[in-house]
Amino acid sequence: MFEIIDSKRNKPVLLLLNGYRYYRGKIKNTNTYWRCESRSCLGCCIKNDQNDPVLKAGHSHLPDENRCQAEQFNNKLKRRIEESAKRVTNIFKQELINVQVTASQQIATTPTYMATNKQQPVFGTLSSLQQLCSSDHLFMDGTLSSCPSPFYQLYTIHSYNNQISTPKFYSLLADKNQGTYTHLLAAIQRICYENQLIINPKYITIDFETAMINSLNMIFPNATIKGFNFHFNKCLYKHLQVLGFQSAFNNAESTDINDINVRNLYRKTASLAFMPPNQIPDLWVQIVNDFNKFKILNHFLIILQQHG
Template identity: 25%
Template sequence: MSGKSEEVLIMFAEFVESTHGRRQSCYLAYRYSLKRKSQNGSEYWVRVKCNATATSYSDASIVVRDHHTHLPDETDMEILQIRKTLKRKVMEESGPIDRIVEEAYHAANRQSQSSDLIFNLPLIHRMKNTSQKQRCKTGSPIPQSIEQLPYPLPDVYCNTTKSELFLLYDGSLGGTRSLVFASYNDIVYLSQQEHWYSDGTFYTCPSIFYQIYSIHAYYDGMSTPCVFALLGGESEET
């Protein structure tokens, strides 16, 4: 037995992008990461999950060296697509990370025809942690003071998920910038109720504001929050 690796010539190999934006090549459910490029235009690839290697050339042909120490993962490309779609949603949408990840996870569970897909997906709490880090890297830095808060606020913070106006007021109250939020339907509902309740809380308030002040409509034994105000102070004028 010579121990020499077997080489297979593959034409028109598929190229994809990893979740980190890196170029990868694919062959028979195996993915390869680009290791280096040579001066003659060829590229040297290494298998993502083992030491198998391949070399691609400018004519789109690839020489694959069969050193695989495991069977091909038929769900690998599907999982890659799920993770890339999830990353795009996390970057483009402003909804809570937990909800976006859970929806993607359950959608994959419903649509998959193989139990191996869910088994091979990263644990859901890891997907949430990764998604949170991705959003933090590409998002705007968190303001450390009211003065650092952008003015005007980006539209994503001014509208509901149905693209209806949510920001009612952005200006000075008691000499400090404050924000008041409520949807049109919430205002209508509040106006129709006889009993209102209001209260301020400090525990869940963003650190750059002094308190969250909310107005609730009370009807049939149920209290419904309708108006939310992020206030910069506690004065009577505010």
């Protein structure tokens, strides 16, 4: 498929073909010559008035599908605004919904999901869906203890509305795999589309589960992903346990210098979550310098640096 983009004066200036962008060159008889937008690339094609473009020289770089799709979206939006009497905001909203549902359908029908997850119920109301879409900040987490058989976990999606966070959607999941999380998020996007709503959060707070982080980056690439402070502290404590520092941490009355250093290192590391992001690297260097001289804590510092 190809598309030709017109200039403001309605003259063809840009050709989109297979992820590449071409600028219009010379016109000879009924043939129009198009050259790759990159001056260092020899890629070019020819288009006859009645036929599709024909590639005449290959490219020396990879295609950029995302950029071409964005160009097509802008061009389609521009044409609809020119031709329709509807408000610009309404046209933009509808086109954005169309883009979202197309992506959701592509993700939801992947062979991996169809082969491994046959049932994944989602519970909510229209009111909760509207609140979910009107919020800039979502919170997501799963629980194993409250989940009925045969499902593995009960996953809850909260949103922040009227200065309070409340649960809006529930889903029963069969596992903790990335494919399952991706399908859940895509299903919610599809439900929003069916109700003429857009879900586009600015912030999403979750635990430090890699599978969900990857799925969120795929479905909501513009959202900033944050971690729960509770899970961050729990992760720090877990590493202390693995290294045998549990008793040193729990014994708050101990005056042993090693026990005191363990507790101080934990507190200072945990407090980084409350610091301005641009100051964290310098503060972490300061913590390492303060505690690096204690050999007993070196392994803990190394683990944190590897996971940082």
